[in-house]
Amino acid sequence: MTDLNRIELHLHLEGAAPPSFIGGLAKEKKVDIARAFDVQGGYAFGDFAQFLKVYEVATSVLSTPEDYYRLTLAVLEEQAEQGILYTETFLAPDFCGKGDVSAWREYLAAMQEAADQAEAQFGTILRGIVTAVRHFGPDQAKDTALCAAETAGDWIVGFGLAGDERMGQKRDFAWSFDLAREAGLRLTAHAGEWGGPASVRDALDHLRVERIGHGVQAIDDPALVERLVEDGITLEVCPGSNVALGVYGAWNGHPIQKLRDAGVKVTVSTDDPPFFHTSMTDEYDHLAETFGWQDDDFRAINMTAAQSAFCDAVTRERLIKKLEPTDD
Template sequence: MSDSAYGNFPKVELHLHLEGAAPPAFIRGLAKEKNIDIHRIFDDAGNYAFGNFTQFLQVYEATVETLKTPEDYHRLTLAMLEQSAVQGVIYTETFLSPDFCGGGEVAAWREFLQAIKEAADIAETRDGIIMRGIVTAVRHLGPDKAKAAALCAAETVGDWLVGFGIGGDERIGRLKDFSWSFDLAREAKLHLTAHAGEWGGPESVRDALSLGVERIGHGVRAIEDLALVDHLAENEIVLEVCPGSNIALGLYPDWQHHPIERLMERGVKVTVSTDDPPFFHTTMSYEFERLADSYGWDDDVLRTLNETATGVAFCDEPTRARLMKKLEQYQ
């Protein structure tokens, strides 16, 4: 994988799972420190090993078993942000789950969040990368767990903790069952996003819209319903598209068949992210490189992706202005 072509190109990433960004070597090191046997989740080359989406979720949750303390998450955040900065990422919004960070208890969540934020402050000073957090409920854990996550989010909302969303297995449960959590987050003035339109199809995107979200995580299968696509365009609902993830998990056979270009041509606002980069053998630089190679996109198109992402980021306006200035300086 070559990152050279777009390594220095400034990038804004809006869809990144913190645990999913953990380098395999980092997780193996933690497991060794704690005497946890998770050798089964790695292949012979030391990479994460899974064959489908269900297995991916199982491997993901196995990595979480090594992350026990706020200090573990502090170290993970530093490692993740260092790798993102190397890829030219200047701003990242990262999904954080209170289910993994303190078991959904507000007091414990505050300790984990403080450790993550302290690491983010260090990385911003060291590497210039800005991080903001989005609390994410885990769909397949059910609505009650989501309520606890929403309460954690509402108690810690601010300039750094800026959003609330839901991830996990789209094939389980109904999004309307999570409306209480989204209502609470909205009342707390958190921005809203939701994973949909990946495994659930276009109908799951419609379900997510009923929650009043501003952005959709993935959302690419909206392309199967052109009336829905036009609705997204007209209402400026933004898709957090992760092409490399979709292809690695078999949603599409290759880059040429991915619908990102068709969505853009119909006026949908899209951004590009890596989702869980070491799991899917990708980086932000690689995503940009493959988009340029697959669709003939020049730097102006790629700049538009970053400008779109900056415009819809959940950060405050002073931070947005700083990001736009950085993007303009590169032109």
């Protein structure tokens, strides 16, 4: 498929860890996490609830800043192989120092060092979005928001909410989002993957986000679709993830084309690619095969991603310049 430069706005760092990396780290530490893998060596789960459990089992072997340094390098090498210029990744202080600000700074320094090394070596740029885990509850989210606020800057550029969308209410996390907003962070939240259109509306009303992670179930509410268009809300769409988890039964039933036709700003990301047996190249191939997308379509969604990215203006201009078509 197309070899155009690409931008990814919705990637969970731990969820992007190659199974071989996690398995190797577990062997080094003499930790038995065999239950996390299938017989082919991939991650083993059957539904969304099992996915969350396996995710936490795999993440459990990542216990030091050095582990996250190595993880970041491994993930960014794969991003570069996929032609991805720029990535925004979700980072959870719950997994990096258990929400303690001092410990979080140590993990963050390790990830930034790896990101700088990868940018110099591979040319791909990484920025972080500190993310509260919804099923850990709103009180823990406040600690996460404090970690975000204390480290906001050119590298930590956003704050978000992930985890089990079916637990708790968006309004319960409003304090955390207010704190992050006051610290100058840009805001996104997972919604409309499992919670229907109402979850998207709640994220807009109570958390006042400018991007929605997934958001695809908004298609079931025409008035909400109109609101997304009017308010210029960008959706971080992950079609392969949605199909793998059964949100939609097949690619031809996915609403990304309908949302785009309606004027919604859509981007394409991989979410947790090794879990869902996908890559950005796979996503593009499926979009081309299913909806007939061509280079101009992919260039347009990447321009949307560049314009919706939480990076500084100088970085954005660099990205846009690299996305523009060449004369040759």
